[in-house]
Amino acid sequence: MTQNKKTDRFEAARLQKKDKIVELGHDPFGQRFDDHRSIADVRPLCPTESGVDGEAVRVAGRIMLRRKAGKLRFLDIEDATGKIQLLFSRGDLSEEQWELMGALDLGDLIGIDGRLRRTESGEVSIFVSELTVLCKSFTQPPEKHHGVTDVETLLRHRELDLIYTEGVRDKLLLRSKILDSVRNTLAERGFVAVETPVLHAVAGGAAARPFLTHHNALDMPLYMRIALELHLKRLMVGGIERVYELSRVFRNEGIDATHNPEFTMLEAYQAYGDYRSMMDLTEAVVCDAIEATRNAECGMRNKDVPHSPSSILHSISWGETEIDFTPPWPRKTYAELFAEHAGCEMTDADAVQAKARQLAETGDIKAEFIADMDAGHVHPDIVVSEVFEACVEDNLVGPVFVIDYPASICPLTKRKQENPDIAERFELFVHGMELANAYTELNDPHLQEELFRTQLEGQSEEDSMAKMDTDFIQALKVGMPPAGGLGIGIDRLVMLLTNSRSIRDVIFFPLLRPEGSEA
């Protein structure tokens, strides 16, 4: 890196201090430090009156701020639970300890033994009796008041973001709480967590462009999975009646506020259920997660939590608005929503085409699409789908289950008994964002095989989700129970529950282009 030369002057100063620490007989990189307590635990133990000696405590943390006042040094340190002020007094410390203190810099990790006591101004403090260096830091910390604001720096050096930007750590840890909650909800209902292959010979189960890789020994191309679906259904055939996987999938597509190339997906399958069972499950998963985030926020270091408190148990803040998730959530059919917002019946092909042209004029639908449509290259249901996306989805504030989709755009879904043109599928929308997608799973192997073939019509191979997977068809022939299946985009769920506008806010290390390539 060309940066090295610039940073040298800072690193050199810290290297000298490291040598000083060694000279004084201490390890600049520290050793195991037992029996320290969390700062959050220790703070309340401080006597309320200034100048009164409290309990002897041992803590560890990173040096965040430093102030000098004559032969006194005030250091603020922070651990995973909070901050506390340390006071070093020249009069109370040995020469060796005072010199060791002088070799500290902002950003160093230290261990402290001392007594809790309030300063004259009433600040909770630890009056230090012994300092232990736990790790020397060699980089210059960001500006103490403003921190780092440059988004690129924050994303490329997420550890700095976590240390120095207020609330970032809490928000990302909230993600872990949500994941725990989702797993608990599923476990309570008897779902078994499994792991299936990430490397697929055929990337099926969704319509998305996969990442391509290669196995050397077998000399064969492999795809990173774009969905979990097909393997999980094979496990249902195998007798695992309630099964889920909560893990990473990969899609080789654009990056924006709601898309990262690798993201976390939940897929759950329930034998002998249907898409209605999955609505109940979705409500449970989301409501439990809302409760979990509330409980987590109560114990958090920073009070500027994402959500304003509300009297409604299952409600969350989203921007300036409040969304009520109290179940049951409304269920509206695709057809009625279509009629409501498009102003015509989706079965009236001519009217739908007219609406599509109208939407093209306002730019909500691409001109190219209209050209394809007029040339007869587009299935009528695709036109319906296009119009639906253009004029319905953004109006779905939600939460709302959109149910009963046109069968032709759902090749893995069971058709309604009374109407084979309609598939038993729902998508959950909240503020125009697609949060969940579920089906009554198709378990007729011959129909499935046929749909895999016919879906290809009018679509490029890579745009189709209907990729023939013969192992999967073979499994269906063994016999898969009628079942409901559910998919939830976990990153989007976390965005929703943490009031985050960008998916990057809820992923520790979102994908970025490498910086400063020499080429």
Next chain:
RNA sequence: GCCCCUGUAGCUCAAUUGGCAGAGCAACUGACUCUUAAUCAGUAGGUUGAAGGUUCAAGUCCUUCCGGGGGCACCA
């Protein structure tokens, strides 16, 4: 892939019409035994993202490239 915005010291930001690249924090030296973004005095710190061009003169204008952000497209 397209359009708009953006890149100045480790960090946060200035720099008039094209006219000597500056400040705060951090660092370094010093003063101060109760500070709270401590304060005060001093020192040092720059290939203005990169390359080219216009000009007596470029952080500023032009071209290309690189990174980032936002929007569009793609994403059933």
